[in-house]
Each structure stands twice: as structure tokens, then as C-alpha cells.
Amino acid sequence: xxxxxxxxxxxxxxxxxxxxxVVFLLIHLIPGDPVEIMLGESALPAQKEELRRxxxxxxxxxxxYGDFLLGVARGDLGTSFRSREPVLREILRRVPATxxxxxxxxxxxxxxxxxxxxxxxxxxxxxxxxxxxxxAMLGLSMPNFWLGPLLILVFSIGLGLFPVSGxxxxxxxxxxxxxxxxxxxxxxxxxxxSQLLEEIRQDYVRAASARGLSRRAAVVRHALANSLxxxxxxxxxxxxxxLSGSIITETIFSWPGIGRLTxxxxxxRDYPLVQGCILFIALxxxxxxxxxxxxxxxxxxxxxxE
Amino acid sequence: xxxxxxxxxxxxxxxxxxxxxxxxCSQRLPVDSGELVIAFPGAxxxxxxxxxxxxxxxxxxxxxxxxxxxxxxAGNPLPDLAERWEExxxxxxxxxxxxxxxxxxxxxxxxxxxxxxxxxxxxPRNRSPHRSTYKTIRAIExxxxxxxxxxxxxxxxxxxxxxxxxxxxxxxxxxxxSPPIGAGPYRVDDYQPDAGIRLSRFEGYYGGIxxxxxxxxxxxxDSNVRFLELTKGSVNFVLNGVxxxxxxxxxxxxxxxxxxxxxSNVSYLGFNLLDPVLSDARVRRAIAMAIDRGxxxxxxxxxxxxxxxxxxxxxFWAHEKGIPPLPxxxxxxxxxxxxxxxxxxxxxxxxxxxxxxxxxxxxxxRRRIAVVIQEQLRQIGIAVEIQSLEWGTFFADIRKGNFxxxxxxxxxxxxxxxxxxxxxxxxxxPEGANRGGYRKPEVDRLVEEGRREPSREKRxxxxxxxxxxxxxxxxxxPLWINRNILVRDRRLVGFVxxxxxxxxxxxxxxxxxxxxxGK
Numbered sequence: 001x002x003x004x005x006x007x008x009x010x011x012x013x014x015x016x017x018x019x020x021x022v023v024f025l026l027i028h029l030i031p032g033d034p035v036e037i038m039l040g041e042s043a044l045p046a047q048k049e050e051l052r053r054x055x056x057x058x059x060x061x062x063x064x065y066g067d068f069l070l071g072v073a074r075g076d077l078g079t080s081f082r083s084r085e086p087v088l089r090e091i092l093r094r095v096p097a098t099x100x101x102x103x104x105x106x107x108x109x110x111x112x113x114x115x116x117x118x119x120x121x122x123x124x125x126x127x128x129x130x131x132x133x134x135x136a137m138l139g140l141s142m143p144n145f146w147l148g149p150l151l152i153l154v155f156s157i158g159l160g161l162f163p164v165s166g167x168x169x170x171x172x173x174x175x176x177x178x179x180x181x182x183x184x185x186x187x188x189x190x191x192x193x194s195q196l197l198e199e200i201r202q203d204y205v206r207a208a209s210a211r212g213l214s215r216r217a218a219v220v221r222h223a224l225a226n227s228l229x230x231x232x233x234x235x236x237x238x239x240x241x242x243l244s245g246s247i248i249t250e251t252i253f254s255w256p257g258i259g260r261l262t263x264x265x266x267x268x269r270d271y272p273l274v275q276g277c278i279l280f281i282a283l284x285x286x287x288x289x290x291x292x293x294x295x296x297x298x299x300x301x302x303x304x305x306e
Numbered sequence: 307x308x309x310x311x312x313x314x315x316x317x318x319x320x321x322x323x324x325x326x327x328x329x330x331c332s333q334r335l336p337v338d339s340g341e342l343v344i345a346f347p348g349a350x351x352x353x354x355x356x357x358x359x360x361x362x363x364x365x366x367x368x369x370x371x372x373x374x375x376x377x378x379x380a381g382n383p384l385p386d387l388a389e390r391w392e393e394x395x396x397x398x399x400x401x402x403x404x405x406x407x408x409x410x411x412x413x414x415x416x417x418x419x420x421x422x423x424x425x426x427x428x429x430p431r432n433r434s435p436h437r438s439t440y441k442t443i444r445a446i447e448x449x450x451x452x453x454x455x456x457x458x459x460x461x462x463x464x465x466x467x468x469x470x471x472x473x474x475x476x477x478x479x480x481x482x483x484s485p486p487i488g489a490g491p492y493r494v495d496d497y498q499p500d501a502g503i504r505l506s507r508f509e510g511y512y513g514g515i516x517x518x519x520x521x522x523x524x525x526x527x528d529s530n531v532r533f534l535e536l537t538k539g540s541v542n543f544v545l546n547g548v549x550x551x552x553x554x555x556x557x558x559x560x561x562x563x564x565x566x567x568x569x570s571n572v573s574y575l576g577f578n579l580l581d582p583v584l585s586d587a588r589v590r591r592a593i594a595m596a597i598d599r600g601x602x603x604x605x606x607x608x609x610x611x612x613x614x615x616x617x618x619x620x621x622f623w624a625h626e627k628g629i630p631p632l633p634x635x636x637x638x639x640x641x642x643x644x645x646x647x648x649x650x651x652x653x654x655x656x657x658x659x660x661x662x663x664x665x666x667x668x669x670x671x672r673r674r675i676a677v678v679i680q681e682q683l684r685q686i687g688i689a690v691e692i693q694s695l696e697w698g699t700f701f702a703d704i705r706k707g708n709f710x711x712x713x714x715x716x717x718x719x720x721x722x723x724x725x726x727x728x729x730x731x732x733x734x735x736p737e738g739a740n741r742g743g744y745r746k747p748e749v750d751r752l753v754e755e756g757r758r759e760p761s762r763e764k765r766x767x768x769x770x771x772x773x774x775x776x777x778x779x780x781x782x783x784p785l786w787i788n789r790n791i792l793v794r795d796r797r798l799v800g801f802v803x804x805x806x807x808x809x810x811x812x813x814x815x816x817x818x819x820x821x822x823x824g825k
Contacts, residue, residue, distance in 0.1 A: 167501050
């Protein structure tokens with residue numbers, strides 16, 4: 001297990017390195033000059049040159065790239081051009097909001113998808129199954145930019161239950177979490193249903209029923225655990241995506257997360273901040289994927305990592 | 307996607323307002339406790355007068371910091387921290403500070419703080435974006451605690467406009483200037499980047515205690531959410547942040563009222579004069595005459611804009627009155643194009659006289675305007691390809707002069723010296739803002755003279771001539787000036803809308819209670 005873990009950690013390095021390199025090149029190649037954005041339109045040419053020198057933007061791209069990698073190795077992601085604060089501090093300031101929203105969205109997704117997925121599979125081709133299918137289709141086809149304001153209209157404006165937008169209390173969390181969680185719930189529900197349907201037809205479930213176990217107990221105690229592995233894979237991928245933030249949901253609900261920070265950094269051509277954000281997102285994604293793989297062995301004891 | 311989103315929501319929102327008024331929420335709202343909650347469409351990059359360049363930062367600083375001077379609606383300087391000032395010579399200006407002015411931390415404001423603030427911005431190590439504004443300052447002296455003397459390297463008429471800059475306590479570093487301490491009417495209690503800022507009134511403000519005790523500014527980038535927050539009452543003040551389409555729906559909430567006044571940000575159509583087709587003034591004039599600005603203002607801006615005749619707004623002191631308006635006349639435009647040698651190859655047929663590219667941002671309304679202009683130009687035989695670009699890419703192209711036509715807005719013009727920056731032949735890209743490559747020795751001479759001339763009357767005459775020449779040559783075509791629209795709770799009164807969206811009068815606001823509230 002330990003060897004496997006080290007091997008996976010080693011594999012993470014080139015992935016993160018590749019992502020960061022591509023982003024470094026892309027952000028430097030797209031049009032737009034951070035110096036002009038920082039100094040404003042009326043800056044003098046000499047002043048721009050001075051700032052370029054100070055930010056080391058006058059050096060060849062390869063040298064800038066080398067400096068960046070050395071900084072990363074030392075744990076120094078540089079200073080944001082825009083706010084003049086250390087990039088790490090800027091990112092860490094958004095991490096609690098991002099983690100909170102990701103975890104809450106995931107909870108919503110699991111609370112909706114697991115019971116509905118089980119019900120749907122156990123009552124295949126019934127009205128309930130069709131209703132769950134319809135709900136899943138709705139969840140998948142309602143884009144967040146539509147669902148978010150719709151939830152605000154009903155629960156904030158109409159019923160006055162939650163704040164319209166913002167961050168800080170549990171009430172602020174509900175609507176963005178539901179907005180982000182429903183689409184994911186739809187995917188997970190359909191996946192769980194199809195996995196369960198396959199498992200239900202297996203001999204071991206039939207044998208459990210033959211031994212007198214109720215259908216519900218056979219499904220929940222035996223078939224469910226075996227159905228969760230593919231679900232877990234999707235869950236891991238989705239959670240990785242959640243951690244990288246959702247610009248649309250964060251914008252609608254004025255949620256101060258990583259997604260908005262990344263987009264603002266790109267708009268301002270704030271190279272160190274863009275690179276820092278992407279590095280954070282890449283690390284989150286590969287870490288969550290690794291954790292997902294490790295969780296497989298908890299669900300299925302036959303899986304061993306050597 | 308943004309288009310679909312806008313249309314879907316615009317269709318549903320008015321119904322939602324009706325629904326919300328039926329359910330009649332009875333929650334306690336911020337206004338009930340006398341709190342002013344303002345929504346901004348974006349977050350500031352910095353709350354520091356020495357570094358802030360965006361409108362959001364400037365507007366917050368207008369509530370938290372005091373400057374030597376402030377400007378009235380016409381751009382005339384008025385006393386703020388300086389009770390008076392004197393131009394001892396064209397290169398020596400002395401300010402006399404008010405006595406007893408204190409910063410939020412209780413320290414008394416003195417000439418040393420003023421000197422420190424400007425010297426900090428002039429120090430190249432601090433990389434202040436405002437350094438070039440003060441490039442003519444040679445020395446700053448503080449002979450006593452209430453006197454500051456600026457010595458300039460050369461006469462520079464726009465100097466006073468640059469004195470509208472918040473003063474910070476001496477010794478304040480840029481890193482760690484938190485909370486940002488100023489001498490303005492409100493102090494910063496809490497600042498959450500990307501989320502909002504909480505202010506409370508400063509009891510020691512030299513201009514008297516502000517009427518509203520607490521002010522919250524929320525950064526709400528989504529226009530529909532700003533509208534919904536207003537409707538709910540969790541936001542009670544939005545200046546220029548509600549889509550014109552949604553204003554009638556907002557007014558269905560009986561607590562909300564709107565006020566509207568002239569603005570100062572001039573939208574214009576830029577031409578590249580180095581382009582072989584657009585170098586001919588007749589072609590530029592024809593394009594201008596083919597654009598029905600009135601129709602665009604009526605339909606897309608819902609009437610919330612005034613037609614422009616200059617890049618200076620009519621209320622500004624240097625604006626030249628009486629410039630003959632360019633009429634919408636597609637027939638005359640066709641004749642002009644014919645006379646320029648750009649004949650339509652197949653008359654009313656599909657072949658165009660020539661093709662042009664029109665660059666604009668990804669803002670939804672700007673794209674819709676581009677489509678209307680595309681159609682209007684098609685009617686005189688000009689084929690237009692619209693390129694809607696991400697802001698950074700769009701602005702980089704404009705700055706480089708990489709365009710044929712583009713649409714943009716001049717924001718925050720504080721002095722007519724803008725004509726030097728935007729139309730002097732030495733100010734071409736990549737450094738200057740003469741992006742179209744306009745060259746006219748007479749204009750060069752006038753704008754050079756204008757920045758040296760200390761007399762405001764003479765400057766007005768000089769810039770009047772410049773405006774008339776530009777109206778003839780049309781290096782840019784001024785389109786319209788958006789009006790400032792305030793949507794507020796009817797109980798929050800006293801805010802004065804200025805053309806440049808100044809938030810300084812928040813300190814004059816009060817909360818009307820009981821009977822008065824209905825008025």
C-alpha cells in the first residue's frame with residue numbers, strides 16, 4: 001500500500017508540472033499586458049519599462065518560467081500584480097469558502113442521489129422510477145445560471161427563507177449548494193441506478209433473497225456496496241471539479257471562491273495569481289483522484305494496492 | 307449563453323416581483339435599522355488611494371478618504387481638506403489645510419501626511435499607477451503643519467484635477483494598510499475581498515457627523531442578483547447597476563424609487579485613420595450619418611442616454627456648445643461614399659462597397675449595439691464583421707491600434723488635457739491613446755497650448771476650437787452619454803447624483819421615518 005501511495009505521488013508530479021507549464025505558456029501568449037492594466041492608460045513609457053523590469057517581465061520567457069518553478073519549489077508562488085499580496089495568501093483566503101461550498105454541494109448530491117437511485121432501481125419501470133428519471137433529466141438539463149436565480153426567486157424573494165446572495169452564515173450556503181448539487185445528484189442517481197440493476201441480477205443477491213433476506217436488505221446490505229465503485233469514480237471527478245470552483249454559481253451568489261478569483265486574475269492578466277490558482281486546482285484534482293482510488297479498497301476488500 | 311440567460315431571466319423576473327409582493331415577506335430589512343446597503347457590480351482591486359485605479363475602489367474611497375480638493379459637477383475645484391489654495395506662480399501652488407482634521411485613528415492630519423501621500427506615489431519603488439499624473443511635481447514642501455507647497459517643473463494646467471486624491475497617514479505602507487485609514491466621513495470596519503465592505507460613520511469627521519450610521523457595500527457581479535436583492539430589500543441603493551430592461555419591474559416594489567440625471571461617460575465609435583478606406587474623412591462622415599443613434603438610445607438604452615457631440619459631456623466646463631449635430635441621413639451617407647470613390651458594385655444588391663471589422667467587448671448590451679450598427683451600415687452598402695472579444699484581448703488590440711472600427715467609452719475625464727493624450731500626433735500607440743493615428747498640426751499646437759495655459763477662460767476657448775475641428779474631421783464619432791440611474795429605497799434620501807457617479811454625498815444621506823417616508 002505504502003509503495004503504491006509513493007508511486008501515485010510520484011505520478012502526480014509530472015501531471016501537475018504539465019498543467020502548470022501549459023498554463024504558464026498560455027497565459028503569457030494570450031494578448032493583454034499586465035503592466036498596462038496595472039499602471040492605467042496614461043502611464044509613461046519609461047514607467048512601464050521600469051515596472052516591467054521590476055516584475056521581471058522583461059526577461060526571456062524561459063527565465064521567467066525557471067524563476068516560477070524555483071519559487072514553487074520553495075513554496076513561494078509570488079506576489080499578485082493586482083492586489084500586491086502574496087499569491088498563497090490570496091488563495092488561502094478563498095479556500096474556506098471553496099471547501100465549504102464543495103462539501104455542501106457534495107452532501108446535497110449524495111442526499112438526493114443515493115436514496116433516489118436505490119428507490120429507482122428497486123422499483124424499476126414503475127411510476128416512481130419514471131419520476132426519478134424525470135427528476136434526473138431536469139437536474140441535468142437545468143443550467144446553473146437558470147436554476148440559481150430560480151431558487152432565489154422562490155426561496156429568497158418568494159418565501160424569504162434564505163439570503164439572496166453573500167457568504168458568512170449557514171443560510172447563505174443553502175441555495176448555492178443546491179444549485180451546484182442537483183446536476184451532480186442527477187448523474188450520480190442514474191449511475192447508481194444502472195449499477196444497482198446490474199448487481200441485483202447477480203447470483204449473490206438472488207442467493208441472499210433465497211436465504212430469506214428481504215429484497216431491501218439484500219440490496220442495501222450487499223448490492224449497494226458493490227455498486228458504489230463506479231459511482232465513487234464519478235464522485236471523485238466531480239468533487240475535484242467542485243474544488244476548482246464554479247464561476248457561474250459563485251458569480252450568481254457572490255460567493256468569494258477560487259473560481260471567481262481565477263477569472264478575475266485572468267481578466268487582469270495577473271500571471272502569478274493565475275498560475276497559483278491553476279496549481280491549486282491541479283493539486284486538488286489529482287489529490288482527490290488519488291483519495292478516490294484509495295477508497296476503492298475500503299469498499300471492496302478484494303482490491304489491494306501493491 | 308449570456309444572451310439566452312438574460313432573455314430567460316428578463317421574461318421571468320417581472321412575474322417574480324409580482325409573486326414576491328403577494329407573499330409579502332415581513333422580515334426586518336437593513337433599512338429598518340437605518341443601514342444603507344449599496345450594491346456594486348464588481349469588487350475593487352485595492353482600497354488605497356495611492357493604488358486604486360478602478361471605479362469601485364474610487365467610489366469607496368470617496369466615502370472613506372478626504373482629498374485636498376474635490377470637483378463639482380462641471381469639473382471646478384472646491385475645497386475639501388484645503389480650505390484655500392493659491393497659485394503663487396504657474397509652477398508654485400500652495401494649499402492651506404483646515405485645522406482640526408483627524409484621521410479615523412484619531413491622529414491629527416497635517417501637511418506632513420499630504421507630503422507623504424504624494425511622495426509615496428512619486429517614488430518609483432512603490433509602483434503607483436498614479437505616478438505619471440504627478441510627473442510635473444518637482445518638490446513638495448511642508449513649511450508648517452497647515453501649509454503644503456507644490457513646486458512644478460513646468461506649468462501644468464491639469465494639476466488641480468490631480469489633487470482629488472485621498473490622503474493617508476504619514477508612514478502608511480501599502481502592504482498592511484488595513485483597515486485603510488483616511489479622514490473621510492466613514493471608517494472601514496471590515497473588508498472582505500470579493501464579498502463586500504462594512505463602514506461606520508466617523509464621529510470625528512471634520513464636515514459633521516454623517517446621517518447614516520452604517521453603510522454596507524456588497525460586490526454583486528450578477529445584474530439579476532442586484533435586482534433581486536433590491537426587490538427583497540436586502541440591498542437598498544444601486545447606482546447604475548440595474549439593467550434598463552428591469553427598471554419598470556423594480557418600481558413595482560412600492561418601497562423603491564428611481565432618480566436619473568445626466569452622466570459624463572461618453573461612448574464613441576473609433577476609426578483607424580491609417581486604414582486605406584477609413585483615412586478618408588468622407589467615409590467616416592458617411593458611417594456616422596448612417597448610424598441612427600436616436601433609435602439605439604430609444605430601443606436598447608430605453609431612453610436612458612443623451613446623444614453626444616464631443617468626448618466631453620455637456621455639463622463639463624470645457625464642453626463647446628453649439629457644435630452642429632450630425633444628422634442621421636443614410637441617403638446623404640450613400641452620396642458621400644460615392645463621392646469618395648467607394649461605389650456600390652451592384653446598387654441595392656448583396657455585394658458591399660467594402661468590408662470593415664468592428665471590435666467590441668463581450669458585454670451583452672455592447673454586442674447588441676454592434677448588431678444594430680452592423681445592420682444600419684449594411685443599408686448603405688458597408689459589410690461589417692463583428693468581433694466580440696474578451697476584455698483583455700479587446701483592449702490590447704485597441705491599445706495597439708489593431709482595429710478598423712471599435713466602440714468604447716471614455717470614463718472619468720477630469721480635465722480637457724485628455725485631448726492631448728487622445729489626439730496629439732505624438733500620442734499614437736503603443737504608448738498614447740491616439741489609437742486611430744490622427745494627425746493634425748493645428749490640433750497638436752492647440753492641445754500643447756491648452757496644457758500650458760493657466761487661465762481657464764482661455765483654455766475653454768482653445769479646447770472649443772479643438773472640439774470643432776474634431777467634429778469636422780471625425781477621428782472618433784461620439785455616440786451617446788449614459789444617464790446615471792439611481793434605484794433606492796424611498797426612505798433613504800439626500801444623495802446627489804453627479805455626472806461622474808461621485809459617492810461623496812452618501813454622507814449627506816438621512817433616513818426618513820414614518821409619515822415623511824412616503825414623500
